Amino acid sequence: MAEGRRLKGRDPLGLRRALADRLLPALVAAMALLAALAIAGADGAGRLAERWQQGEAGQLLLQLPRDAAPEPVITRLAALPGVTSVTAVPDERLRQLLAPWLGEVPSLPLPRMLAITLPAGADHQPLLEAVQAIPGAQLELRSEAVRLAMRLADGLRSLSLAMLGLIGLVGAALVAVATRAGIAARRETIVILHELGARDADIAGRFARRLGWLCFLGALGGLAIALPALWFLAMQALPVVLARDAQIGDLPWPLLALVPPAAAVIGWLTALITLRAWLRRLP
Incomplete structure (x- = not known):
């Protein structure tokens, strides 16, 4: 499609109404909660393996x-x-x-x-x-017991990483469904703007930014729910596993902090790809 004109206005597609329901952020929050647990599990298994190796x-x-x-x-x-x-x-x-x-x-x-x-x-x-x-x-x-324990820890870490990958795929599928629902709700407006020469990149970018923001907010809420649960688990597990009380630095903060930005990127990219593919089929 030839280079078209930029969309003007704060919300010319009416995305705040079309993509305003709270179902997607709630589902993303649940996925973020699972992702935080998987990250903590992978990090804990790695520390446990290191302790057993020592x-x-x-x-x-x-x-x-x-x-x-x-x-x-x-x-x-x-x-x-x-x-x-x-x-x-x-x-x-x-x-x-x-x-x-x-x-x-x-x-x-x-x-x-x-x-x-x-x-x-x-x-x-x-x-x-x-x-x-x-x-x-x-x-x-x-030595044999340590090898078996290391194998168990490696298995737990691999399982946690596989869970993270699965959570990412399910999250992308949820965003794709939400994008298609938004397209169905604003189809006429999108078609009209497309025929008037609005750029596909601009239309898709607005959808992507809106869904990326909703995913970020949902993941932030899920992480807020996960942190108290992770701290409770750390307080129960560390005295048994590491023979000491839990400390605030025991949680994998850098990895947990990546959950909301990662959710936003997945939402933005999935929405962008989904809408660009749909727009290419328009005459």
Whole structure:
């Protein structure tokens, strides 16, 4: 279509009336709420994976018989290549760890426990060979458990990212439906302006800006609802997962702040493409 004239006036297409219902912002708010939860899930899974990966370089536990002398074992194991430190776990600490399951049992005989610290990626073979030479010793190897935990965290992160993609597609579909509803409501006005020489880019741009703004407002409302829920979840989960209280910086603020602009871009682009495609079919 040849270059036409620009539309004049603040709302020559009557879009404030045609696209004034609150259904689209409400639906976008719901999608933004789900997106915020998915972002928090992906971020939390990433942090959990990082913690577990660091835990692989943490302490292994070696159990000795109660009558075994720990000092010679500590000296022998601390001299092994790759072993950072070997320390005895106090009985008091063991009783604290067992208290949730066994209660207070001060008379219960406990085995000797040694905490062995190795760096990430250290070769366990020298340690395994040394432990096999210690009568009655049992070593807790956590590498397989850590690998399974890492796989779980990666799966949760992938699922959260897939949810984000699906939310974006559903949001785009909602905007496309709203755009077509707006076209149906203002069809005569659009056709008349098109025949009078109004530019397709100007007509589509007005639709796109209006729907982009509605999507931004809806996503802003959904994010406002999501933040208290995310903070409540953080307060419940972090003491269990990271063994500390939740802090305000634990929420993924930069990613959450992108939700309203991303919703606006999706709304603007979808409306622009939908209306431009419809206008190209006009004679």
